[in-house]
Amino acid sequence: MSAIPSVNLQDFVSGDPARKEKFIKEIGAAFENIGFVALSGHFLEDELVDKLYGEIKDFFHQPQEVKDKYEIEGIGGQRGYTSFGKEHAKGKKEGDLKEFWHFGQYVEDNPKLEQEYPDNVLVEELPNFNAVGKETYQKLEKTAKYVLRALALHLDLEETYFDQWIKNGNSILRPIHYPPITEEPKNAVRAAAHGDINLITLLMGAHGKGLQVQNHEGEWVDAIARPDQLMINVGDMLSRLTNNKLKSTIHQVVNPPKELWGTSRYSIPFFMHPVSEMPLNCLKNCVDENHPKGFEDTTAGEYLNERLIELGLVKK
Template structure:
């Protein structure tokens, strides 16, 4: 397999039960076998994508002192700006060669989760930045909810099983800037090998080489999407909840060839998290004699805290 399977969400959204089941089968088997797919037919239109990338480039081009003004202490990097090299993969000391921004969940004031989520940070210099970011967040969240519905059916659950966990979930939209590489990196790459924390990740900007996925034989495969596709992968929370039936796959973003060191790379992952009180216990129908229970019970909030400590974003 040189690349990752491609699926079309319009099959799932169609009124044809056979097309809907085809999508469930395709994404289910892909997530059991390699944990990644490329997805067409999502809810982001070309104009929104173009405008979002324009706003992201404008933000990361701001002076460093301006960006540092949006780095909010005490919240583990969950909103606003996170500066270059601050995050590292679990088990590594070297910081990744990237800077990024976080948009978080938008909930009504009377939501039970309103006090749990920090406010989103407004960028004064760019009047469209937050408007466009919110729209992209909501379209990716909408896409993700349909993907989770397909996975629920694949797992033998009610189609809407994940809705109550995902709709006000602690999801994060993370525009990332990998700046030009100016000196030989010492044991550091743009994003070291890691698994994602969350339920699923929806990634914009996987065109061209850079993102690599590790298959079950330990080989690194280039995950290259078409311009109209998102790359979607299983996170550790969903893998844990399904007792590893759905695979959270190790992936990385490698440095480009030396002749491309002078170029920036931008990508925009949407990390789809559940609400913090979701129990990540192994689903009963994912446990049998051949697949005994592999994980102890934990809530999504507890698991997230542990992982943010591992990443260096929260100091114990």
């Protein structure tokens, strides 16, 4: 049995009040207890997942000089390509053993945000790459919207509380390539232990084991979803907003056993971010005598900038 609870989003959208309530209770308990859940019944078709994996493998197999054309200076890695070893976990100086790509928001009806967000970067060599990325981004964003509606009800908020903040939000779809390991890494792992910055993260079934979650006893447990499931976890923004009622769980991607060093690993997380002006002040109904307010007031934009500096992606 996986240590990560499983839920089915179709319960929530079924129109059956009992099934909807069951989903709210299950996902609420999972996010209070371990901060991770394996979700089936989402809006992402298997065929689209296969297409995206095909496109990103084709991109990461391009010669380095081709990939380097898409590493854009001055935007903190928010769009396009980030080369191997550039990003490190908070408090670590060793770079993670990965390279990645960022698809960002496709803004609708908001000229101010169109100016604020960098443009998505078009890959000339792969004619379907950007279209497949956009479709995946929008299907995951839709899935995340319904998960957040369930969490709003769990927190005794109005069901669509998050909708206004996530529409045109600063979300990121990040295809990651962990290349084969060619020599003994010096204190470096594929992704060092970290908490995510955002509201929630949706992870498409990673190709290759390695993801581990730290439970409340401090033990590392393998997080393995079925191919048809998304692994979803609470990010630090949602943890702050709920005064740590919903737990942002520390997780990592460990290096494989030595006999598998010669293999690549691919992984595609979707980081659900709100618009930058969303207040992250602790919700009043998550603060009481037994749970005093644990975080200072801030906004999503201020908090994101602070964390990007810590990750080495933005200079002070």
